[in-house]
Amino acid sequence: MSSRSLRVVWSCVALVGLAQPAFAHEETHQTSQHAMHAEQTPWGIAGASRAVQREIRLSMSDDMRFSPDRFSVKRGETVRLIITNAGAQLHELVIGTPAALNEHAEMMRRFPTMEHAEAHMAHVPVGQSRVLVWRFNRAGQFALACLINGHFQAGMRGTIEVKS
Numbered sequence: 549m550s551s552r553s554l555r556v557v558w559s560c561v562a563l564v565g566l567a568q569p570a571f572a573h574e575e576t577h578q579t580s581q582h583a584m585h586a587e588q589t590p591w592g593i594a595g596a597s598r599a600v601q602r603e604i605r606l607s608m609s610d611d612m613r614f615s616p617d618r619f620s621v622k623r624g625e626t627v628r629l630i631i632t633n634a635g636a637q638l639h640e641l642v643i644g645t646p647a648a649l650n651e652h653a654e655m656m657r658r659f660p661t662m663e664h665a666e667a668h669m670a671h672v673p674v675g676q677s678r679v680l681v682w683r684f685n686r687a688g689q690f691a692l693a694c695l696i697n698g699h700f701q702a703g704m705r706g707t708i709e710v711k712s
């Protein structure tokens with residue numbers, strides 16, 4: 549190999565080496581941007597604590613039920629959901645459209661160990677409570693569910709009505 553072609557090889561290695569950290573940085577940047585700017589979903593948007601107009605307490609149990617399993621809000625309302633796990637196993641509350649939750653539940657069924665964390669969900673350890681602040685700025689009929697594999701299939705879901 550001539551010294552010239554060696555140099556070409558080395559510059560390629562250097563380029564690849566440079567490209568990697570740049571990409572990683574971009575990813576980090578996007579993630580932090582995502583955290584700062586709430587993402588509008590078809591079922592609402594992450595709410596601010598200072599904007600909370602109402603509190604709703606929900607409890608989750610090992611008989612795969614939410615209590616209450618139904619509530620309604622007015623469009624535009626920011627609600628603080630206080631979610632308690634009254635059972636002896638992990639439960640979670642995820643809100644969404646019925647279609648989005650079905651799709652997500654299917655993912656959880658196929659990849660049961662998949663970790664997921666979004667503004668519209670709360671994982672609640674046994675005996676604890678978690679808070680989820682959500683602004684229901686889209687009218688319609690939405691759903692809440694525990695997507696842990698087996699729980700969703702056992703009927704651990706409910707209904708959220710957002711009146712316009």
Ligand SMILES: [Cu+2]
Nearest residue numbers: 639640694699
């Ligand atoms: Cu559950």
